[in-house]
Structures are given as C-alpha cells and as structure tokens.
Amino acid sequence: MPRIVAANQDSITEAAALIAGGELAVLPTETVYGLGANALDGKAVAKIFAAKNRPSFNPLISHVADTHDAAKYVLMDDRARQIADAFWPGPLTLILPKRADSGMNDLVSAGLPTLAIRVPSHKIMQAVIKQAGVPIAAPSANASGEPSATTPKHAAESLGENVPFILAAGMCDVGLESTVLDLSGEDAVILRPGAITAEDLKPYLGTVKIDTGAHEKAEDIKSPGQLLKHYAPAIPVRLNAVDVEEGEALLAFGSTKFMAIKSGGNVSNLPDDALKNLSEDGDLIEAAANLFMMLRDLDSPNHKAIAVMNIPNIGLGVAINDRLHRAANAPP
Ligand code: AMP
Numbered sequence: 526m527p528r529i530v531a532a533n534q535d536s537i538t539e540a541a542a543l544i545a546g547g548e549l550a551v552l553p554t555e556t557v558y559g560l561g562a563n564a565l566d567g568k569a570v571a572k573i574f575a576a577k578n579r580p581s582f583n584p585l586i587s588h589v590a591d592t593h594d595a596a597k598y599v600l601m602d603d604r605a606r607q608i609a610d611a612f613w614p615g616p617l618t619l620i621l622p623k624r625a626d627s628g629m630n631d632l633v634s635a636g637l638p639t640l641a642i643r644v645p646s647h648k649i650m651q652a653v654i655k656q657a658g659v660p661i662a663a664p665s666a667n668a669s670g671e672p673s674a675t676t677p678k679h680a681a682e683s684l685g686e687n688v689p690f691i692l693a694a695g696m697c698d699v700g701l702e703s704t705v706l707d708l709s710g711e712d713a714v715i716l717r718p719g720a721i722t723a724e725d726l727k728p729y730l731g732t733v734k735i736d737t738g739a740h741e742k743a744e745d746i747k748s749p750g751q752l753l754k755h756y757a758p759a760i761p762v763r764l765n766a767v768d769v770e771e772g773e774a775l776l777a778f779g780s781t782k783f784m785a786i787k788s789g790g791n792v793s794n795l796p797d798d799a800l801k802n803l804s805e806d807g808d809l810i811e812a813a814a815n816l817f818m819m820l821r822d823l824d825s826p827n828h829k830a831i832a833v834m835n836i837p838n839i840g841l842g843v844a845i846n847d848r849l850h851r852a853a854n855a856p857p
C-alpha cells in the first residue's frame with residue numbers, strides 16, 4: 526500500500542518535492558482526489574498513465590494557482606477572463622488554446638492544440654501547487670475504469686503500489702469531477718457537467734450547449750463532427766515496420782541495428798528530420814513522453830509516410846499502440 530499521510534506543513538512540502546522531482550503524488554482537491562504529476566515533465570506525465578493502467582491516452586487537466594499562472598499556458602481572451610474571474614478558484618475546467626510557448630508536454634493534452642486548465646480552491650492543493658512551482662496535471666486518483674476516488678483510502682485501494690504517496694485531507698467537498706467548459710471555439714460548450722452548471726454560466730455566456738457524447742467515450746471518437754478531436758498525422762502511418770521504404774520517415778523504438786532501408790543501407794543514413802527514436806533504451810515511459818512530439822516532428826510533406834517500429838503491447842505500450850493504431854487508420 527502507498528504511504529497515506531495527513532496533510533500538514535511537512536507532508537505538503539514532501540508532496541510538492543515529489544511533484545517537482547518528477548514523481549507522482551495523490552493530492553486532495555475540492556472535486557475528487559487527483560493523481561498529480563509535473564505537467565512540464567513528459568516522463569512524469571507518462572507515469573500517470575502507467576499508474577492508472579490506462580489503455581489509451583486522453584488529455585488531462587492541468588492545475589495552476591491562479592489566473593495569472595493559467596495565462597502562462599493558455600491564451601485567455603476577454604470571455605475566458607470573465608469566466609475565470611467569476612468561477613476560479615473552483616470546480617470549473619476551461620478548454621482553451623494552448624500557448625506556443627507553454628512548455629507543456631504534449632502528452633498532457635494528448636497532442637491537441639488546446640489545453641484543459643483549472644484553478645482549484647482546495648487550500649491543501651493550492652499550497653502544493655505553489656510549493657512545487659509547476660502546473661500539476663492530475664486526473665482522478667483511481668485505476669482506469671473505476672469510479673473517481675473521493676477519499677484517501679479509496680485512492681489507495683484503487684492505485685495500490687502504483688503510487689508512492691497520498692496526501693490525505695478527508696473527503697472531497699464536491700465529490701464530483703469538475704465541469705469541463707470548452708471555450709476554444711466561438712460557442713461555449715459544456716463537455717462534462719459538474720458542480721458549475723449551465724444555469725450558473727448563463728449570466729455570462731447566455732445559453733450554453735451541453736455535449737457530453739464526445740467527452741464521455743473519448744476513445745471511441747472517430748467522426749470529425751465530434752468535439753474531442755484526436756491528433757493524427759496528415760501523412761500515412763505504417764505500423765510494425767521491419768524496414769524503411771524509399772521516402773519514409775522512421776519512428777523507432779529501441780535499437781535500430783537491424784533496421785534497414787529497403788533500397789539499401791542502414792537507417793543511420795536517414796537524415797535527422799526523418800529519424801526519431803521514442804526511446805533508444807526501449808523505455809516505455811520515455812517513449813510515451815516523446816510520442817506526440819515525435820509524431821508531429823515527422824509529420825511533414827517531405828515524407829511519404831511514417832514507418833513505426835513494433836512497440837511491445839505491455840504496460841504503457843498498450844496506450845502507445847492504441848494511439849498509433851488510431852494514427853494509422855486515420856484518413857491521410
Ligand atoms: P480527468 O482529468 O480524468 O478528470 O478528465 C479530464 C477530462 O477533460 C477528460 O475526460 C477530457 O475529455 C477532458 N479534456 C481534457 N483536455 C481536453 C481538451 N483539450 N479538449 C477537450 N476535452 C478535454
């Protein structure tokens with residue numbers, strides 16, 4: 526079982542140090558307990574997916590101390606600022622365009638150009654964020670497929686040894702995930718209902734549409750009309766490649782010693798912009814942290830396609846393969 530420690534000055538400092546150091550910690554918020562990691566550190570974020578045993582990558586919510594900090598990571602127009610003034614800190618997550626200089630790891634937003642961001646009101650969570658000095662990506666602190674944890678005990682039972690440390694502060698006040706409000710487009714849309722309702726938002730936004738279909742089953746989304754779009758490269762993706770064809774770029778995993786270019790020569794002869802290695806050591810955490818960035822790097826009209834080496838379908842490899850399969854099936 527993980528260590529469950531009651532929140533006090535020392536344990537808050539310990540949790541903040543774990544987060545700042547690239548480790549995970551379960552943290553109390555007013556909505557549900559969150560499984561936190563430094564959102565700027567790709568390997569730390571990858572550990573979230575590994576610990577939850579999530580079979581796919583869905584975008585996570587980043588938690589920051591205040592609106593000023595939020596504006597370092599997302600573009601906030603007047604509408605967003607007005608909503609933030611009215612509802613932050615509190616159980617409302619905003620989907621906004623990600624800033625080009627956000628420094629956020631691509632895994633946090635699953636490669637999307639938008640970012641989910643929230644200023645929590647929980648005093649302990651606020652203290653951890655401030656001490657850690659980084660935005661904290663945190664989905665609910667439970668294993669994939671289980672209900673969101675609202676008590677430290679529940680988080681411990683669900684995540685077990687996968688998480689080292691639980692900062693305990695009793696039951697969550699709201700006990701329900703935050704409302705997710707998409708403000709990245711012209712029309713404001715609620716993607717997930719929560720404590721802040723369409724009624725609450727009406728004085729500021731008029732009538733707000735609620736569209737949960739896309740959100741609830743993010744992994745099933747295929748049609749382009751649905752709200753939560755997935756990033757997919759514009760050029761074709763070829764999986765389980767054992768060699769590289771003329772004009773292809775290579776997304777490697779592990780050693781490329783036995784990978785050849787079909788027309789002759791070794792892949793080490795490929796130009797830099799046509800060869801990326803998710804992890805030369807075959808480390809799945811490192812591979813997950815690099816996945817979206819490297820797919821984007823190779824997604825260029827200069828290449829005919831992206832050939833991807835086989836990735837073992839164990840642990841985080843399941844989520845990596847899920848994403849690669851999606852990318853491979855997407856129409857070019
Ligand atoms: P969780 O962190 O598990 O409470 O879930 C966060 C939810 O926010 C996910 O289910 C996502 O569907 C939603 N979400 C996060 N980022 C985005 C985004 N960029 N666009 C749309 N929805 C998002």
Ligand code: MG
Pocket residue numbers: 664665673
């Ligand atoms: Mg959850």
